[in-house]
Amino acid sequence: MSRADILEAIKKNKPQSLSLPDLSVFQHEISPEILVADFIKTSTGNMSNVVDLTTSEVDLSVFLEEFIAENFPKATKFYDTRSSGKEIPENVDFQENIDLFIAEPKLGVAENGCLWLDEGILKHRVAPFACQHTLMVIDHHNIVPTMHQAYQILNINETGYGVFIAGPSKTADIEQSLVIGAQGAVSNTVILI
Amino acid sequence: MSTHSEKAAAFIKDEARTNWHDGALWHVREKRDAAASLLPEWELLRNTASHIKDNVLANLDDYLIQFEAEAKKNGVVVHWAKDGKEHNQIVGQILQRSNAKKVVKSKSMLTEECKLNDFLEENDIEIIDTDLGERIIQMRKEEPSHVVLPAIHIKKEEVGELFHKELGTEEGNSDPTYLTKAARTHLRQRFFEADAAITGVNFGIAETGGVVVCTNEGNADMGCHSAAVQIHSMGIEKLLPKAEHLGVFTRLLARSATGQPTTIYTSHFQKPQKGKEMHIVIVDNGRSEQLGKEDFRNSLKCIRCGACMNTCPIYRRSGGHSYHATIPGPIGAILSPNRDLKKYSDLPFASTLCGSCSDVCPVKIDIHEQLYKWRQEIYKHHELPKSKSIPLRITGKIFENPSIFNSVGKIARSSLKHLPRFMVYNNLNGWGKQRELPEVPEYSFKEWYKKQKDE
Numbered sequence: 314m315s316r317a318d319i320l321e322a323i324k325k326n327k328p329q330s331l332s333l334p335d336l337s338v339f340q341h342e343i344s345p346e347i348l349v350a351d352f353i354k355t356s357t358g359n360m361s362n363v364v365d366l367t368t369s370e371v372d373l374s375v376f377l378e379e380f381i382a383e384n385f386p387k388a389t390k391f392y393d394t395r396s397s398g399k400e401i402p403e404n405v406d407f408q409e410n411i412d413l414f415i416a417e418p419k420l421g422v423a424e425n426g427c428l429w430l431d432e433g434i435l436k437h438r439v440a441p442f443a444c445q446h447t448l449m450v451i452d453h454h455n456i457v458p459t460m461h462q463a464y465q466i467l468n469i470n471e472t473g474y475g476v477f478i479a480g481p482s483k484t485a486d487i488e489q490s491l492v493i494g495a496q497g498a499v500s501n502t503v504i505l506i
Numbered sequence: 507m508s509t510h511s512e513k514a515a516a517f518i519k520d521e522a523r524t525n526w527h528d529g530a531l532w533h534v535r536e537k538r539d540a541a542a543s544l545l546p547e548w549e550l551l552r553n554t555a556s557h558i559k560d561n562v563l564a565n566l567d568d569y570l571i572q573f574e575a576e577a578k579k580n581g582v583v584v585h586w587a588k589d590g591k592e593h594n595q596i597v598g599q600i601l602q603r604s605n606a607k608k609v610v611k612s613k614s615m616l617t618e619e620c621k622l623n624d625f626l627e628e629n630d631i632e633i634i635d636t637d638l639g640e641r642i643i644q645m646r647k648e649e650p651s652h653v654v655l656p657a658i659h660i661k662k663e664e665v666g667e668l669f670h671k672e673l674g675t676e677e678g679n680s681d682p683t684y685l686t687k688a689a690r691t692h693l694r695q696r697f698f699e700a701d702a703a704i705t706g707v708n709f710g711i712a713e714t715g716g717v718v719v720c721t722n723e724g725n726a727d728m729g730c731h732s733a734a735v736q737i738h739s740m741g742i743e744k745l746l747p748k749a750e751h752l753g754v755f756t757r758l759l760a761r762s763a764t765g766q767p768t769t770i771y772t773s774h775f776q777k778p779q780k781g782k783e784m785h786i787v788i789v790d791n792g793r794s795e796q797l798g799k800e801d802f803r804n805s806l807k808c809i810r811c812g813a814c815m816n817t818c819p820i821y822r823r824s825g826g827h828s829y830h831a832t833i834p835g836p837i838g839a840i841l842s843p844n845r846d847l848k849k850y851s852d853l854p855f856a857s858t859l860c861g862s863c864s865d866v867c868p869v870k871i872d873i874h875e876q877l878y879k880w881r882q883e884i885y886k887h888h889e890l891p892k893s894k895s896i897p898l899r900i901t902g903k904i905f906e907n908p909s910i911f912n913s914v915g916k917i918a919r920s921s922l923k924h925l926p927r928f929m930v931y932n933n934l935n936g937w938g939k940q941r942e943l944p945e946v947p948e949y950s951f952k953e954w955y956k957k958q959k960d961e
Contacts, residue, residue: 319790464749470776476771476772476774495689
């Protein structure tokens with residue numbers, strides 16, 4: 314049986330054990346202003362559209378309504394996972410083009426623009442990939458400096474699936490030319506509140 | 507089977523294309539440098555990653571057992587395959603049991619290594635590679651030439667022509683955006699039709715029993731979430747002890763690979779979707795044997811970022827296919843001889859031993875040192891080609907005897923200067939191919955040194 318054979322071979326061949334290194338060396342204390350600035354820079358670099366509302370005093374729901382009407386005028390089908398959004402039905406046909414996916418990620422990462430969504434938020438795992446555009450609303454208090462802090466805070470095993478999304482789908486597979494919207498969402502908007 | 511140097515010679519015949527290939531990869535290397543330099547703790551990250559992998563390799567059996575137990579708790583079906591053949595059989599059985607006829611795959615070098623596509627096609631199962639670069643080479647009936655940039659050797663005009671034929675795009679249109687959009691439409695249909703999805707695994711987590719898959723296109727997710735059955739093929743060495751270790755490796759992977767701060771999607775698959783199946787196939791295929799070779803076990807730390815390929819002066823100018831192995835470039839040249847020393851005895855020589863590969867490796871594999879060690883192994887096992895073994899034997903004798911060394915030097919200096927061209931530049935002198943030999947000095951170093959001292 315292969316399982317026993319493989320484990321036996323490893324046992325015979327493995328080197329002497331070494332202890333795991335200390336990860337606390339990667340702790341960074343970074344001021345909230347710099348975190349926000351870094352997050353905007355990396356997200357923009359990943360080709361996300363970023364709207365910074367951290368210092369403005371607009372009513373978010375009013376703002377979003379106007380923003381969506383202005384930026385996605387043709388959007389008719391929405392997949393809104395926010396608590397204020399509409400109830401998501403059990404069966405959604407993702408083959409029909411869904412125009413806009415809206416979510417509130419649990420956490421953002423300043424060093425690379427990653428935003429964490431898990432199955433609890435998503436309802437349907439395929440949603441942020443199958444929808445044409447994604448719109449993420451993230452509270453700037455939930456931005457951490459690096460991936461180390463992100464994994465400290467998250468419990469990746471909390472649901473069956475979780476994903477860091479850092480921008481729209483992209484590829485450079487044809488002669489290294491960057492093309493946005495390769496397979497998943499063709500645009501990603503981040504609203505920073 | 508032709509060797510690396512023969513295949514490379516064919517590749518470099520087209521000088522403009524060679525220069526283009528060289529430049530494209532060097533550009534990626536430069537992006538990697540820029541990304542790495544933005545992190546002050548870059549070297550600390552590399553060291554830490556290497557140490558974590560040391561710990562993983564030293565406890566691999568325990569971590570695999572833990573991983574399996576946790577995965578099972580999550581409702582995942584775990585399989586073990588000792589080699590590529592068993593891997594393919596297991597995948598075939600899963601597909602047969604669920605009556606799957608249409609399969610989508612996201613990029614996985616392991617399934618390439620196992621030749622899964624050929625196996626499934628022989629068994630009348632349609633398998634579509636969904637990574638754009640892989641789809642292109644699948645349509646061309648080729649193998650990937652790079653682990654991260656599988657179609658780096660192909661020009662956009664060639665893709666335009668291919669898509670015109672296969673997908674009905676406009677003739678003569680080779681605009682990357684236009685072609686990518688066409689592929690998007692083509693692939694979306696395949697995702698929604700698929701009965702099963704197969705992916706590789708970037709990281710498996712012993713603590714949680716889950717797997718992490720990194721893509722820029724989102725194709726792994728489109729496939730896994732759409733199909734009723736998802737299968738992840740994972741090499742035994744892909745494990746990390748805990749979720750917190752992902753922090754180290756996700757920071758290194760994309761920066762080393764393409765200079766991006768992260769891949770756009772970093773997906774963590776833990777449990778099957780409601781009413782669907784999730785399988786993980788754990789594959790050995792020679793890895794446990796490599797673990798037992800002290801000189802070469804470090805190669806199992808590899809996270810397949812491709813940084814060593816982008817920086818290698820030989821790879822950049824000879825192309826991935828010249829390595830006639832699934833994993834090309836410097837890392838492939840130390841992994842392949844483990845699998846078949848005779849077949850791949852040429853690969854450790856496809857290097858200048860400049861050490862650039864080791865310098866960029868995010869997990870600090872001593873790649874160029876292992877290449878040098880493989881050369882000695884190959885010599886010991888009499889696998890050196892005659893073109894190398896005979897000259898080496900002769901030079902060995904010359905170096906052993908100072909008086910012969912001195913006189914041979916003298917003869918060489920005068921004959922290189924005076925002999926007619928055809929006697930110096932011929933098939934016996936590999937160094938004279940495609941280049942002029944340097945001008946011969948008046949004296950040997952020894953003579954020059956003596957003269958300096960006397961003056």
